[in-house]
Structure formats: C-alpha cells, structure tokens
Amino acid sequence: MAIDIKVPGLPESVADATIATWHVKEGDTVSRDQNLVDIETDKVVLEVVAEADGVIGKIKHGEGDTVLAQQVIGQLLAGGEKAAPSNQDKSEPAESSAKSNPEKQNKGESVEVKVPVLPESVADATIATWHVQPGEAVKREQNLVDIETDKVVLEVTAECDGVLTEILEPEGSTVNAEQVIAKLEKGASTESSSSAKEEAPAKEAESGSDDNDSTLTPSVRRALSQNGISAEEAKNISRSGEKGRLMKEDVEAYVKAKQAKQSQSSQKAEKTDTAEALGNRTQKRVPMTRLRKTIATRLLESKNTTAMLTTFNEVNMKPIMDIRKQYQETFEKKHGIRLGFMSFFTKAVTEALKRYPSVNASIDGDDIVYHNYFDVSMAVSTPRGLVTPVLRDCDQLSLAEIEKGIRELAIKGRDGKLTIEEMTGGNFTITNGGVFGSLISTPIINLPQTAILGMHKIQDRPMAVNGKVEILPMMYLALSYDHRLIDGKESVGFLVTVKELLEDPTRLLLDL
Missing domain, CATH: 2.40.50.100 (RNA polymerase II/Efflux pump adaptor protein, barrel-sandwich hybrid domain)
Known part of the structure; x- marks a missing residue:
C-alpha cells in the first residue's frame, strides 16, 4: 500500500516552506516514526516521520524545493522490502546505512x-x-x-x-x-x-x-x-x-557575537591610555540570581506599601545564659541538640503573640485577618541570599523541638533543599543579625506579615541594678511593625512582654 508523504500543516502566518534535508533516499527501508525529511520555514524546522514500516518509493521534491502545506513530496510503500543496493548505493557513507537500519545503530532508548x-x-x-x-x-x-x-x-x-x-x-x-x-x-x-x-x-x-x-x-x-x-x-x-545541524539562527548569533567582540576590541584599543592611568582597577558585572531579584522586589514593596515604624528595647541575657550554662550538657544528652537562644526567643514571641493578636494578624485589602495559630518565620542567611522558612505551630513545641526544627530549616536553607511549603506562610518573623556582629538595626517587614523582631549582638555593658553598677550581657531588640494595623501602645507592649519573659524565663514555664 502506498502512503503519501506530505508537508505538515504550516503555522498560520507561514505561506510556504523549503525542503531542507532528506534523511532517506528511494529504496531505503524505514521504521514507523523514523524522521524522513526536515521541512524548513522562516522560523522553525519541521520533521516529517514515517507513518508505518516500509520502503521509500518515489521522492517527488528534492532538497531546496519550495512546497506548500499538505503537498505530497514523496511516497512510502508500507510493508515493502528494500531493493538490492546498486553500486552507487554501496558507495554511500556508512551513516546512511545506519539510518536505514535502526538496529545497527545500537542505541538505547x-x-x-x-x-x-x-x-x-x-x-x-x-x-x-x-x-x-x-x-x-x-x-x-x-x-x-x-x-x-x-x-x-x-x-x-x-x-x-x-x-x-x-x-x-x-x-x-x-x-x-x-x-x-x-x-x-x-x-x-x-x-x-x-x-x-x-x-x-x-x-x-x-x-x-x-x-x-x-x-x-x-x-x-x-x-x-x-x-x-x-x-x-x-x-x-x-x-x-x-543531529548537530547548522541553523540560520546559529549563523546570526555567531555574526552578532563576532561583531560585539570586534566592537569591544575597538573600544579597548581606544581606552588603552585611560586603562594605563587607572592601573589594575577592574570591575565584574554578573546578573542577579532569581532569589536576589525576588528579595529586592519584596523588600522594596514592603517599604513602599507599609507604614513601617521601629521601636527598640534592650534585654538582660544573663538569666538565659545562666540556664544554658547549668543545663546545656544534660539537655544535649537527652535531646541530642544544643540549647540555643532562638528557642527562648521563639517561645517568648509566641506568648507575646497570644497577648497581642493584632501583631499576629495581616492585612488583606480592606480586611484584617486574625490568625489563631502561631507560625513563626526564621530568617536564614544562605549562600544564595536571605530566606525565611516557617516553623509551624510553635505554641505546641517544646524548647528541644524548636531547636531541632530551626536546625533542620537552617541546613535545608544552606543546601538549597527548602520546599515551597516550608517557605510559604508565617505570621511573624524573627531575624538575628547579632550572629554577624550587628549591634542595632531596623529590620524590614516580611510581607504580608505586619511585624518582625530583630535580635542583635550580646554585649557587656554597665547597667544600674538596685542603685549599683553591674556589668551585664545586654542585647538590643528592635520591633518593626506596620502602623496601619498596630498602634504604638500594642507594639511597645509586645516588645516589653518579650523582654520580661526573657529576663525571667520561669514566666514561660508558669504561663505568667
């Protein structure tokens, strides 16, 4: 049975096409779905494949011919046998033989x-x-x-x-x-x-x-x-x-690159004297990563769309440092993880969010959305940039579970293994610039949240205690908040609550 080999349907804006390359010749045996011929349009190269196993009959249009959509350009004899090769066929390159007999190609799927x-x-x-x-x-x-x-x-x-x-x-x-x-x-x-x-x-x-x-x-x-x-x-x-075929686009790209290189060489020659005057001063230009562009966009959006204000306080870290010193070894033996500061801050923040629901809320258009759960975002610095994975249901977690959760998120962030689910949500953010030596800062709100707590470097400072001067390990705390939703009274009350819970950790245990 003879099957017509036709030009496929062309794109709406394309009137005709050109026979680019025949991969088979008359008398060749072909397999179903084997590429027979490439048809070139102004923009793309279309492949015409065999509809069934068979032998190539007459080829009506050769390479370089202009053809129309659905035009018959050859015939396929379905189920036929290949004719004996002539002397001319025997002189063809081995490549044609390999194409006509796929089994000889010895290629996997x-x-x-x-x-x-x-x-x-x-x-x-x-x-x-x-x-x-x-x-x-x-x-x-x-x-x-x-x-x-x-x-x-x-x-x-x-x-x-x-x-x-x-x-x-x-x-x-x-x-x-x-x-x-x-x-x-x-x-x-x-x-x-x-x-x-x-x-x-x-x-x-x-x-x-x-x-x-x-x-x-x-x-x-x-x-x-x-x-x-x-x-x-x-x-x-x-x-x-x-199959390594040269395309028109490849030539155009090569010409553009060649012209650009020549232009750069010309400019370099013109600026030789200036370069000598500048010495070895050089610069490097690299494109922003997608994450860095996203961070830039979101931070700019936060600054431009919120009425952001920052309030400050300081906390005496000695009580927590004493607890860590006393129970660190026992805690690590039982739970398999070191006791850090972040678990105490997370617990204190969670308790403060319960007392000040507006800090745990977000603005959606003209509505205020109050959340009855406590998902806290943890700012993590990674080689790719700052990310804020979420630790969920912090009110239900122990200090050990919080420490393990934070460590897992930090490792995933460092290795680029964080999932979309782990990055989505969060009602409040904690960021710790103190690990890099920051003494004080004004963190930017992580939209669509309405507040963020900034931790800073612990530094020994002289403080007045009961009329006497004592050297205490102090940390500045900064709470940036959206004044559209949170008033000064609530923001200050929230930060004072966090301070009191940290300076007297037994309040966290007694729910005071």
Missing part, C-alpha cells in the same frame, strides 16, 4: 530530561547548575541539574541508568514547567558514548571540508554567503539543530 512541575505561583525558572556533562554516565536518582525558582532550588534526577547525551538548555537559561532541557540514553555506557563522540568530529570534518555541505539548508547557505563566512570558518559555529 532516549529519555527526555524535563523541568519539574512548578508551584502555582511560579511562572518560570532558571537553570542554575548542571552537575553532569554530555557523555558522562549517570545513575538512577542521581541529581543532574539544579533549577532555581524565585524561592527554592529544585533538583532534577535521572529516571534511569544511562549516559547524558545532550544538554538543550545551558546554565542561566529561563525555562518553563515540563520543558525538555536534556536527553539521556537509557542503559548506555560511557564506551558507546565516547565512540559516538569520536565518530562525530570525523563526520563533521568530512561535511565541513565540502563547501557544498548537503546538511546546510538554503537559508543557512544564504546567511553564510551574505556574511562572508567560509566553509572553514563555519566549522567554528556552535550548532543547535538536531
């Missing part, structure tokens, strides 16, 4: 590496780091690439053992959910991969040595000719097309 499904509020993501390169063997569940969103870093792991054959999206590329970013050959070994790598340059050298390279489409030839690029120079152009 190709697996697409895709961007995972992104959270509902995230439109796109950025390729952060590739941990493997083309040709490297990978194991099932091995991390291939880190993909950065506005809040978290997602890991994409290998679905199976094999070899990474191709990276479609390099580091820094913006990608969407479910987008194919690489290809993995299932079950392949590094030996077959290296063999393929050795064959590729040889084929490329053969085709590159001919000025009339048959793999070049008419539009590519025109682009090379118009820009005065020789066949030898064309070898240096990076190829993004399938």
